[in-house]
Amino acid sequence: MEKGDAAWSETPVRIPPLAREQWTDAAREVFAFWGEPGAWENGSRTNSQMVLANHPPLAMAFNRFGKHVLIDNTAPAWARELVTLRVAWHMKSQYEWHYHVGYALNLGMTLEQIADVSVGPDAGSWSELDAAVLRCVDDLWSRSRVQDATWAVLAEHFDTQQLMDLIFVLGQYVMLGWALAAFGVQLEDGVDPIGFDLTTRAGLVPGTRLKPGESEQWADAPL
Template identity: 40%
Template sequence: MRLSKPRIPPLADADMTADQLAAVEPLRSGKLGVLNIFRTLAHAPKALDRFNTWGGYVLSRRNDLPAREREIVILRVGYLCKSGYEFTQHTRIGLDSGLTAAEIEAIKRGADAGWSAGDAALIRATDELHKDHFISDATWAELGRHFTTKQCMDVVFTTGQYTQVSMILNSFGVQLDAGQTLDPELKGY
């Protein structure tokens, strides 16, 4: 975690305005509930509403990447951005989406950590987008050998969304939700 306390504290329900409560209401019925990220973003309820619309696309079946492959991208972004909150949340989601604990550990090591060619291409594409905001011709071609054009687009959309999420989490100082444990490699970031 980059910050040991929030710069923008998460709002308790009792401290929210009617607009803020309306912005978090759809999250209450979700699998994860109203997490600290959403309680923090509730300070800007109109932004939270739009954030949830786009984020909902990235995490839905409308994103053509299978859930496991999507989580490889998200976890790699979280790790590269040194976002302890993001990596922690998506470790659980990744496990639920078919990744193993060993694979999640290997995500931190990169594309040459014993992955299949398709998985390695996802990690390379994510690394290139993180470093240069561009996927090289060679990596794009390799992605195309394993994924459809729409899935390749969704790699870029997912990387972009979770880069933004990581910037938000890191800069606002969003702290882990109750019961979560930070990956030791992300302590002090």
């Protein structure tokens, strides 16, 4: 594997970002959903939203669910990022990996721990709970079932709503990863993509990233 290039097998663009001449009010609602300043007038900075805006009813339904998964979720944020990163690794989803590495770093996860997400639940750095979270992803990915032993550890730490939320995080990012791959959604122009070796294509060390709404400046950071 070359430095900063995780050997992505990208699909060519199949559904492009919505062209400006097709921007209806319904499409602009999609652009503005996450609260980006100026998005109603200028479009979203993210290609995922600009592609989803080709189908506003679907996009808004997905965004409302996505807001629950990303922001309003009852499961601990650390566990959610472990799930999302492991899903992205399994799917080789460049788009998901690039953004969620920064989210995980912002939670205090180290680059060494993020690297161990690629190794999986048997890496030496994990607590019993973290290993169970990662094993839950692997169980569902490989068998479409969660082993009893995995579930028992999760149930010791999470209540019913947290368990439900955690499973839906996994499902949401698998669904999103499929969509991004099938549609050929590319990272935005000027982005220096983060590889699974945790360097960027330019050889830089990844930095933290804020989720929508985490501060008033969350949308001002470089993509």
